[in-house]
C-alpha cells in the first residue's frame with residue numbers, strides 16, 4: 778500500500794516537473810519573401826493526409842504561424858481578418874514535446890501542457906498522428922461578443938475558417954502538406970489545452986512534409 782502511494786506521488790511529481798520544464802519558444806523572424814505566387818498556390822492547394830517522418834524545420838514553423846494569424850501591420854492587425862477586428866482566434870501548436878499557444882505579438886510559443894497530444898488531435902483518423910505538428914484553432918467567444926449568441930458563434934466559425942485557409946494556402950506555398958479537419962478528440966484536447974467554456978475548439982491542421 779505504502780509502496781503504491783510512493784509510486785503515485787513520484788509519478789505525479791514527474792508529470793508536474795515535465796510541465797514546468799516546457800519553456801517559451803521564441804520563433805525565428807518570418808521570411809516574408811518566401812513561397813509560391815498566389816495563383817500557383819490556389820492551383821496547387823489540396824488536402825494531403827500522408828506526411829514524411831521528419832520534424833518541421835524551425836523556419837517553416839515560424840513562417841507558417843505568421844501566415845496563419847501573425848501580425849502584418851504596425852497597428853497590430855493580422856494576416857487573417859476577423860469580425861470587428863476582435864482577433865478571437867487562437868492557434869495552438871501540438872507537437873511531440875507538448876502543446877503551445879502562438880503569441881502573435883511576441884512571435885513566440887507559450888507553453889500550455891507538456892506531453893504528446895497528437896493522438897487527441899487525430900481522434901479516429903490515425904494518419905493525423907504522424908504529422909510532426911498540428912495547428913489547433915480555437916475561438917474565444919468572450920473576446921468577440923456574447924458567448925451565448927448564435928451570431929457570435931457564426932462569426933467565430935467564419936473567422937476560424939479564414940485562419941484555416943491561411944494555413945492551407947501557406948502550406949501549399951511553403952512546400953508543406955496539410956488537411957483542414959474538424960475531427961478530433963474534443964474532451965481530451967479541451968483538457969490538454971486548458972480551454973474554458975467560452976472557447977470553441979473548431980478545426981485543426983496536421984502539418985508535415987509531403988512523402
Ligand SMILES: Cc1cc2nc3c(=O)[nH]c(=O)nc-3n(C[C@H](O)[C@H](O)[C@H](O)COP(=O)(O)O)c2cc1C
Pocket residue numbers: 822823824825902956957958959960
Ligand atoms: C470544415 C471542414 C472540415 C473538414 N474535416 C475533415 C476531417 O475531419 N477529416 C479529414 O480527413 N478531412 C476533413 N476535411 C477536408 C475535406 O475532406 C477536403 O477539403 C475535401 O475532401 C476536398 O478535398 P481538397 O481539400 O483536396 O480539395 C474538412 C474540410 C473542411 C472545409
